[in-house]
Amino acid sequence: MCPKVPPPHREREAVVVNWDDTAAMTEHAASGRLVGGGADGEDQAVEAALRPKDLGEFIGQEKVREQLDLVLRAARARGATADHVLLSGAPGLGKTTLSMIIAAEMGAPIRITSGPAIQHAGDLAAILSSLQEGEVLFLDEIHRMSRPAEEMLYMAMEDFRVDVIVGKGPGATAIPLELPPFTLVGATTRAGLLPPPLRDRFGFTGHMEFYEPTELERVVHRSAGLLDVGIEARGAAEIAGRSRGTPRIANRLLRRVRDYAQVKADGVITRDIAAAALAVYEVDSRGLDRLDRAVLEALLKLFGGGPVGLSTLAVAVGEERETVEEVAEPFLVREGLLARTPRGRIATPAAWAHLGITPPGSGSGQQGLFGA
Numbered sequence: 001m002c003p004k005v006p007p008p009h010r011e012r013e014a015v016v017v018n019w020d021d022t023a024a025m026t027e028h029a030a031s032g033r034l035v036g037g038g039a040d041g042e043d044q045a046v047e048a049a050l051r052p053k054d055l056g057e058f059i060g061q062e063k064v065r066e067q068l069d070l071v072l073r074a075a076r077a078r079g080a081t082a083d084h085v086l087l088s089g090a091p092g093l094g095k096t097t098l099s100m101i102i103a104a105e106m107g108a109p110i111r112i113t114s115g116p117a118i119q120h121a122g123d124l125a126a127i128l129s130s131l132q133e134g135e136v137l138f139l140d141e142i143h144r145m146s147r148p149a150e151e152m153l154y155m156a157m158e159d160f161r162v163d164v165i166v167g168k169g170p171g172a173t174a175i176p177l178e179l180p181p182f183t184l185v186g187a188t189t190r191a192g193l194l195p196p197p198l199r200d201r202f203g204f205t206g207h208m209e210f211y212e213p214t215e216l217e218r219v220v221h222r223s224a225g226l227l228d229v230g231i232e233a234r235g236a237a238e239i240a241g242r243s244r245g246t247p248r249i250a251n252r253l254l255r256r257v258r259d260y261a262q263v264k265a266d267g268v269i270t271r272d273i274a275a276a277a278l279a280v281y282e283v284d285s286r287g288l289d290r291l292d293r294a295v296l297e298a299l300l301k302l303f304g305g306g307p308v309g310l311s312t313l314a315v316a317v318g319e320e321r322e323t324v325e326e327v328a329e330p331f332l333v334r335e336g337l338l339a340r341t342p343r344g345r346i347a348t349p350a351a352w353a354h355l356g357i358t359p360p361g362s363g364s365g366q367q368g369l370f371g372a
C-alpha cells in the first residue's frame, strides 16, 4: 500500500507541496510488482538512504551527467541560477534523484510537487510566489498538469513573473507578480505529451536511458555497501541481469535477496543465493515476472504465437486490457519477446526460446526459466 502521507525522505530532504498520492498511485498502478516501475511505501523510505547525493556518486547516464555538469558549473561560475531542466525517461531511472543533486550542486533548497497536484493556476501561483531566490522547483509528471497552470508556467519560466487574476468576468483584473529567479526541474515519463511551447522553455533537456547490466551491478554493489549486506560479484550480476535496466528495481530485488540470504543462508549474497531468491519471487532470468510470463504463455500456448488481439489476450490471462498493454507489454516489446502489429500481438522466436516451448513444426524444447 502507498502511504497516505508524503514520502518521508521528501519531507526530510525537501519541502513537498501539494503532493497528490492518488495521482501517484494511479500512475504507478504496477508498483505492487517486484519489477514494477513505481515506488511503493517501503521503496520511498529506503530510497532516501540509497539516493546518490552528488553527480560523482550518480552511476551511468554519462551523457546527461556530463551535460548537466557543464550547465551547473557554468551557472555557478556566473553566480546565476541554473537554467530550467527537463528530465525524461521511464520510472525509476533517477529523475527525482538528479533533481535533488541539481539543488545540492547549486547549494539551493528544493521544493517538490507533481503535475496532477496542480489542478488550478492558483495552486501553481501559490507555490511560485513562495519560492526563494535560486530555489529548485521539482515538478514530477509535468505532462499531467492542468492547461491553465501550464500556461501560467510559460510566463513564470521565461519572465519570472505571473499574472494573478482577481475577480471574474468582465471585471476580472490581472495583477502582475514578480518572482525570484528559480530553476524548474520538470520530470516526465512521456516527453512526447509535452506541448512544444513548454518543452521549448527548458534550457536543457536530458533523456534518461535504461541502464546497462554493468551499470546496474555498480548500483547493486553501492546499495549493498550502504545497507551493509555482503555480496559477491556474481551475486550482484545475477540481480542486475534481472532488473530490467532500472536502478529502482535493482535496489528492490537486492532487498528481497538480502532477506532470503539472511533467512536461508549466512547473509552473504552469492550467485546461487540470488538466483534461488528471485525464483521464489518469480522473477526469471531476464527479469520477467508472473504477469509477463502469463501473457507470453497465453500467446504461445493458446494462440500459437499470434497474431491475437489485445482484448482476447487480456481475457486469456484474466487481466484488464490496460494492464496488459501498459504494464506487461512495454518490457516484453523492449526485450524483443513480443511485437505489436496491425493484425495483433505476435510472439518472436526469442519468446519461444525463453519460455522453453517448442514452436509448432520445429525441433526439441529449450531450458527452464529460473535456472542459473
Ligand SMILES: Nc1ncnc2c1ncn2[C@@H]1O[C@H](COP(=O)(O)OP(=O)(O)OP(=O)(O)O)[C@@H](O)[C@H]1O
Pocket: 037, 038, 039, 046, 047, 048, 050, 051, 052, 057, 058, 059, 060, 061, 090, 091, 092, 093, 094, 095, 096, 097, 098, 140, 219, 247, 248, 251
Ligand atoms: N544513477 C543512479 N545511481 C545510483 N542509484 C540510482 C541511480 N538512479 C536511480 N537510483 C536509485 O533508484 C531509486 C529511484 O530513483 P528516482 O526516484 O530518482 O527515479 P525516478 O526516475 O524519479 O522515478 P519516478 O519517475 O518513479 O519518480 C533512487 O532512490 C536511487 O536509490
